Amino acid sequence: MxxxxxxxxxxxxxxxxxxxxxxxxxxxxxxxxxxxxxxxxxxxxxxxxxxxxxxxxxxxxxxxxxxxxxxxxxxxxxxxxxxxxxxxxxxxxxxxxxxxxxxxxxxxxxxxxxxxxxxxxxxxxxxxxxxxxxxxxxxxxxxxxxxxxxxxxxxxxxxxxxxxxxxxxxxxxxxxxxxxxxxFKLRLKPISVDSPAITQRVDSDHLYQPSMQAIIKSTIDVLIRLENKQEGALSSVWREKLMQGTLTESDAIGILFMALDRGLLGEVK
Structure with missing residues (x-):
């Protein structure tokens, strides 16, 4: 605990x-x-x-x-x-x-x-x-x-x-x-497939439009998963922007696309 x-x-x-x-x-x-x-x-x-x-x-x-x-x-x-x-x-x-x-x-x-x-x-x-x-x-x-x-x-x-x-x-x-x-290496609680949040997302007829904060958060998650990769997995310019808080929306999308395109996310456990 x-x-x-x-x-x-x-x-x-x-x-x-x-x-x-x-x-x-x-x-x-x-x-x-x-x-x-x-x-x-x-x-x-x-x-x-x-x-x-x-x-x-x-x-x-x-x-x-x-x-x-x-x-x-x-x-x-x-x-x-x-x-x-x-x-x-x-x-x-x-x-x-x-x-x-x-x-x-x-x-x-x-x-x-x-x-x-x-x-x-x-x-x-x-x-x-x-x-x-x-x-x-x-x-x-x-x-x-x-x-x-x-x-x-x-x-x-x-x-x-x-x-x-x-x-x-x-x-x-x-x-x-x-x-x-x-x-602290905390583990998320299991999420039921019957939860209202999941049901609402499945039933929605609208495409998900992420906010700038959601895009940045996803990019942070990518960075966390790449932290144990060899040097050079991310451009030093992008890494510096992430650490300084100056990342733009286009930078974030670029990082996510690069990570997916190179198959980096699938390799990181």
Whole structure:
């Protein structure tokens, strides 16, 4: 059983944690957390504990959060946030993922963050500010591996466009869940052929039209399956774009077509 703590950071009314248009950080964090939890619930042998206030009414003290996680003996602590530079609109942009800034910190934190960060960058499609270290309370006081994501700037005229789009917040939450699933080697629960989702898809008369996020996600899945291939399975230019979050729709389609055309997907187990 893998025990995962989800922390959607701050409360709805926490001072300063908002966009210049008064959009609350908790609202963004909460949606990403809900999407991450929904995705994680599709896997076997997973327990989830949310340590912030799930309705945002109170800003649960950080000590309370880490104490709950430690007493529960969690396997990982995932803290979800969104950034702000100075509370004024600007062209700054990007995603960051933090782990503890201490030589004695649990090295698994960096390994887990390494599975999370590039997936979030690719899901959001905004600039990559990299994996960083910091002495944040939830990273320092948690007894288990911990990471903290900053999923874009609320006061960025670039990032806010995607933060206002629930499809990107869903992609971000699912990227966090998928990174955890890959790291902990989680297995998806069996899906019944009678499930409503499958029935609806079979009965539909409309062709499936994937969104940009769906195309990027499929490309990420291809990259994961090719990670153990010999060097050169993917163009270095495409790989760099994937890691930097600058992949275009045409790039993604090109990667998928190339992988299928060369029979790479059929060879990768």
């Amino acid at each position: 893998v025990k995962i703590v989800i922390d959607a950071g701050h409360g709805f009314n926490t001072p300063g944690k908002r966009s210049p248009d008064d959009e609350r950080e908790w609202s963004f964090n909460n949606k990403v957390a809900q999407f991450a939890i929904a995705k994680l619930q599709l896997y076997e042998d997973v327990e989830i504990l949310r340590v912030d206030d799930p309705i945002g009414r109170t800003d649960v003290p950080l000590t309370t959060r880490t104490n709950l996680a430690n007493e529960w003996k969690a396997d990982v602590y995932a803290s979800i946030h969104h950034n702000s530079l100075n509370g004024q609109w600007g062209k700054h942009s990007g995603l960051e993922t933090y782990t503890m800034d201490n030589p004695t910190a649990n090295p698994k934190s960096v390994e887990i963050a390494g599975a999370i960060h590039p997936r979030v960058v690719m899901a959001m499609g905004i600039s990559n500010r990299g994996m960083k270290r910091a002495n944040f309370h939830v990273l320092r006081e948690s007894a288990m591996p911990a990471f903290l994501t900053e999923g874009g700037f609320m006061d960025s005229t670039i990032d806010i466009v995607k933060l206002r789009d629930d499809s990107y917040l869903k992609a971000q939450g699912e990227a966090i869940a998928e990174g955890l699933a890959v790291y």
